[in-house]
Amino acid sequence: xxxxxxxxxxxxxxxxxxxxxxxxxxxxxxxxxxxxxxxxxxxxxxxxxxxxxxxxxxxxxxxxxxxxxxxxxxxxxxxxxxxxxxxxxxxxxxxxxxxxxxxxxxxxxxxxxxxxxxxxxxxxxxxxxxxxxxxxxxxxxxxxxxxxxxxxxxxxxxxxxxxxxxxxxxxxxxxxxxxxxxxxxxxxxxxxxxxxxxxxxxxxxxxxxxxxxxxxxxxxxxxxxxxxxxxxxxxxxxxxxxxxxxxxxxxxxxxxxxxxxxxxxxxxxxxxxxxxxxxxxxxxxxxxxxxxxxxxxxxxxxxxxxxxxxxxxxxxxxxxxxxxxxxxxxxxxxxxxxxxxxxxxxxxxxxxxxxxxxxxxxxxxxxxxxxxxxxxxxxxxxxxxxxxxxxxxxxxxxxxxxxxxxxxxxxxxxxxxxxxxxxxxxxxxxxxxxxxxxxxxxxxx
Amino acid sequence: xxxxxxxxxxxxxxxxxxxxxxxxxxxxxxxxxxxxxxxxxxxxxxxxxxxxxxxxxxxxxxxxxxxxxxxxxxxxxxxxxxxxxxxxxxxxxxxxxxxxxxxxxxxxxxxxxxxxxxxxxxxxxxxxxxxxxxxxxxxxxxxxxxxxxxxxxxxxxxxxxxxxxxxxxxxxxxxxxxxxxxxxxxxxxxxxxxxxxxxxxxxxxxxxxxxxxxxxxxxxxxxxxxxxxxxxxxxxxxxxxxxxxxxxxxxxxxxxxxxxxxxxxxxxxxxxxxxxxxxxxxxxxxxxxxxxxxxxxxxxxxxxxxxxxxxxxxxxxxxxxxxxxxxxxxxxxxxxxxxxxxxxxxxxxxxxxxxxxxxxxxxxxxxxxxxxxxxxxxxxxxxxxxxxxxxxxxxxxxxxxxxxxxxxxxxx
Numbered sequence: 001x002x003x004x005x006x007x008x009x010x011x012x013x014x015x016x017x018x019x020x021x022x023x024x025x026x027x028x029x030x031x032x033x034x035x036x037x038x039x040x041x042x043x044x045x046x047x048x049x050x051x052x053x054x055x056x057x058x059x060x061x062x063x064x065x066x067x068x069x070x071x072x073x074x075x076x077x078x079x080x081x082x083x084x085x086x087x088x089x090x091x092x093x094x095x096x097x098x099x100x101x102x103x104x105x106x107x108x109x110x111x112x113x114x115x116x117x118x119x120x121x122x123x124x125x126x127x128x129x130x131x132x133x134x135x136x137x138x139x140x141x142x143x144x145x146x147x148x149x150x151x152x153x154x155x156x157x158x159x160x161x162x163x164x165x166x167x168x169x170x171x172x173x174x175x176x177x178x179x180x181x182x183x184x185x186x187x188x189x190x191x192x193x194x195x196x197x198x199x200x201x202x203x204x205x206x207x208x209x210x211x212x213x214x215x216x217x218x219x220x221x222x223x224x225x226x227x228x229x230x231x232x233x234x235x236x237x238x239x240x241x242x243x244x245x246x247x248x249x250x251x252x253x254x255x256x257x258x259x260x261x262x263x264x265x266x267x268x269x270x271x272x273x274x275x276x277x278x279x280x281x282x283x284x285x286x287x288x289x290x291x292x293x294x295x296x297x298x299x300x301x302x303x304x305x306x307x308x309x310x311x312x313x314x315x316x317x318x319x320x321x322x323x324x325x326x327x328x329x330x331x332x333x334x335x336x337x338x339x340x341x342x343x344x345x346x347x348x349x350x351x352x353x354x355x356x357x358x359x360x361x362x363x364x365x366x367x368x369x370x371x372x373x374x375x376x377x378x379x380x381x382x383x384x385x386x387x388x389x390x391x392x393x394x395x396x397x398x399x400x401x402x403x404x405x406x407x408x409x410x411x412x413x414x415x416x417x418x419x420x421x422x423x424x425x426x427x428x429x430x431x432x433x434x435x436x437x438x439x440x441x442x443x444x445x
Numbered sequence: 446x447x448x449x450x451x452x453x454x455x456x457x458x459x460x461x462x463x464x465x466x467x468x469x470x471x472x473x474x475x476x477x478x479x480x481x482x483x484x485x486x487x488x489x490x491x492x493x494x495x496x497x498x499x500x501x502x503x504x505x506x507x508x509x510x511x512x513x514x515x516x517x518x519x520x521x522x523x524x525x526x527x528x529x530x531x532x533x534x535x536x537x538x539x540x541x542x543x544x545x546x547x548x549x550x551x552x553x554x555x556x557x558x559x560x561x562x563x564x565x566x567x568x569x570x571x572x573x574x575x576x577x578x579x580x581x582x583x584x585x586x587x588x589x590x591x592x593x594x595x596x597x598x599x600x601x602x603x604x605x606x607x608x609x610x611x612x613x614x615x616x617x618x619x620x621x622x623x624x625x626x627x628x629x630x631x632x633x634x635x636x637x638x639x640x641x642x643x644x645x646x647x648x649x650x651x652x653x654x655x656x657x658x659x660x661x662x663x664x665x666x667x668x669x670x671x672x673x674x675x676x677x678x679x680x681x682x683x684x685x686x687x688x689x690x691x692x693x694x695x696x697x698x699x700x701x702x703x704x705x706x707x708x709x710x711x712x713x714x715x716x717x718x719x720x721x722x723x724x725x726x727x728x729x730x731x732x733x734x735x736x737x738x739x740x741x742x743x744x745x746x747x748x749x750x751x752x753x754x755x756x757x758x759x760x761x762x763x764x765x766x767x768x769x770x771x772x773x774x775x776x777x778x779x780x781x782x783x784x785x786x787x788x789x790x791x792x793x794x795x796x797x798x799x800x801x802x803x804x805x806x807x808x809x810x811x812x813x814x815x816x817x818x819x820x821x822x823x824x825x826x827x828x829x830x831x832x833x834x835x836x837x838x839x840x841x842x843x844x845x846x847x848x849x850x851x852x853x854x855x856x857x
Binding site: 108111112115164278279281282296297298299300301302305306308309310314317329330333334337340341343344345346390391392393394395412416419423 | 531532533534535562563566730731732733736737739740741764765766768769771772775776778779780824825826827828829845846847849850853854856
């Protein structure tokens with residue numbers, strides 16, 4: 001009751017709407033509807049108009065882009081920023097855990113990603129388990145609390161992992177000391193088994209609940225089944241309410257997972273990394289899975305030894321929905337030139353290359369009705385580059401999320417000195433207060 | 446140096462040699478001098494014989510149409526593990542880090558596997574030479590400058606002892622140790638280093654004296670070129686405090702320095718300029734070192750060094766991203782480094798720093814023809830390298846990656 005009252009109060013006291021913003025004289029790369037020189041009108045956080053000429057509403061803030069390049073906010077389909085921890089490695093199935101519970105809005109990586117043009121990111125659990133924890137899609141709203149980072153309305157996800165990472169804890173070929181505390185699985189065979197066992201359990205659990213609901217509907221008095229937080233997310237996967245994002249490398253394990261999913265009647269939403277995806281692109285396309293890969297990583301482990309920078313291009317040509325991701329707080333800041341590499345390796349067009357970091361990951365995360373291109377009605381998540389974003393020399397100038405300016409290079413540059421002064425002051429304060437603190441330091445009894 | 450006329454005469458005899466050719470109608474970017482549009486470049490017996498608007502092909506020398514193409518000197522990566530490491534996570538394929546603290550006798554070049562799959566991958570993007578740098582311990586070993594073509598490491602080696610690699614002791618590296626203890630360990634390491642140098646000098650003296658009972662010591666033998674100033678010390682020092690300590694120490698020891706992996710030089714920049722100490726930077730595409738550094742700290746560092754007048758070149762510090770060396774330069778250019786400087790930092794400057802600029806690093810008469818032929822600006826990601834020459838010999842651009850590409854693109 002109180003909560004309802006608060007909700008009603010909050011709704012009636014929403015902040016006054018921000019004035020409309022017009023970004024004009026820009027080279028607009030819509031990604032889905034070609035490119036033009038013109039303007040974008042932003043109203044209430046949404047793209048209201050995108051055309052060669054737009055009417056400037058009274059009171060609008062006008063930004064002259066000076067011929068610079070405006071593109072939709074970049075989407076990273078695989079990241080671990082803004083998370084306090086990412087791996088629960090003690091169990092083979094850790095679907096009861098979730099990144100949502102450990103979101104850290106103070107992670108400086110959020111700001112750095114923003115400064116690289118990233119406005120949306122899929123924050124995944126780590127790859128220590130065959131079935132890992134739940135994932136969450138965020139917008140890089142630097143300065144918000146954890147709740148404010150969340151991409152409201154995005155489909156929830158869960159991480160799966162195949163190959164070397166999930167089996168590492170089960171391999172007994174390490175040095176003597178590491179052979180203790182082995183955890184199943186230790187082979188790719190075991191990884192498949194763990195997933196099949198889990199979904200067999202999940203199906204039984206789903207059936208128990210269905211039986212209970214049916215009985216209840218018939219008016220019977222029944223004890224509900226005991227809730228299982230590990231199996232619940234898997235039932236959601238079976239019912240198409242939660243997306244599977246599966247870390248994988250080798251062609252054999254990719255095919256294995258597609259067949260397991262077929263067997264249990266669910267879909268793999270995205271294959272992550274999927275460095276040998278080019279070997280089974282036909283099968284991936286047939287299953288309808290998306291592929292989110294690196295541009296040119298290879299050779300860091302055996303399962304990455306057949307990785308080639310042509311992977312994205314081959315999969316695109318064979319009909320797979322492909323995106324490029326970073327999996328790295330560093331690489332995340334330059335996905336634009338990562339996309340350019342697919343033009344070099346495999347000859348994708350400019351639009352195809354840009355799609356890999358905008359509309360394609362948006363489709364993979366099923367948020368393409370909201371983000372991923374410059375279209376009327378979509379969220380005003382926009383990035384202004386000084387040069388064409390596929391150029392090695394391009395720099396992000398401004399980033400908007402929901403129409404609000406979240407990154408401005410000029411502002412960043414002008415605030416640097418001030419931040420240095422603040423830091424100096426804090427350090428001095430700390431020095432002065434340090435001895436005092438010692439005196440006051442009383443240990444609890 | 447032979448006069449060109451003599452060369453041409455000699456070349457007529459060996460006209461069938463595959464290391465002589467003429468590229469016609471290309472834009473030639475010598476790097477050491479302004480670009481020449483619609484130019485010809487004559488290579489005879491593997492060396493640059495002439496560059497100019499119109500050069501006739503000597504009899505029997507093959508002519509390559511360079512229309513629409515650009516010719517640049519091949520790039521040099523100043524810090525890699527090329528050929529020394531095949532698969533990062535598989536220990537047995539790595540030969541970068543040897544046991545022990547002081548091992549100047551180790552030579553990286555002899556552990557460079559000429560059949561490594563990395564070599565064709567890296568050179569396909571225009572990189573024709575790379576420093577193979579050993580790591581681990583204090584004095585890690587001899588870094589070798591290798592050409593990325595050859596049947597054996599011997600054929601690849603430009604300079605096996607291009608530098609001695611030293612990891613300068615750092616307090617910052619001891620993260621999980623209390624400061625007082627870290628300081629004690631640091632002082633101990635410095636003392637050990639001093640003592641090692643002292644022993645090497647005594648060995649040098651004893652060797653000269655060649656008295657009875659003198660016995661050869663391979664470690665100290667390997668220190669002689671350093672003590673004689675023939676080889677520089679490549680010193681990894683990241684922060685201002687370490688850089689300051691390393692520079693002061695090297696001055697006291699009268700050693701020639703090349704600093705490496707410099708990230709936060711602070712007030713030491715002026716000092717590096719004054720003492721003419723060059724720096725190997727990289728990777729440029731990296732996160733800031735500290736949480737409160739500007740987001741672009743690693744991107745702007747090259748421009749800061751340039752403004753301070755410090756000489757530098759880029760390294761990729763690994764294997765898999767060596768092919769992205771030109772993009773490090775590009776990022777530096779995007780964040781304030783003049784374009785020409787960016788290009789020189791991956792060609793001429795590394796050649797100067799490693800003491801091989803008489804042989805490579807630019808397109809100049811009598812230098813080896815280590816050349817990349819591109820369809821655009823090599824610092825731009827989209828640009829393709831169309832041809833590659835090492836010592837004037839055309840090198841295959843195929844690699845494991847292109848082979849798998851063709852195979853699986855054709856899968857029905």
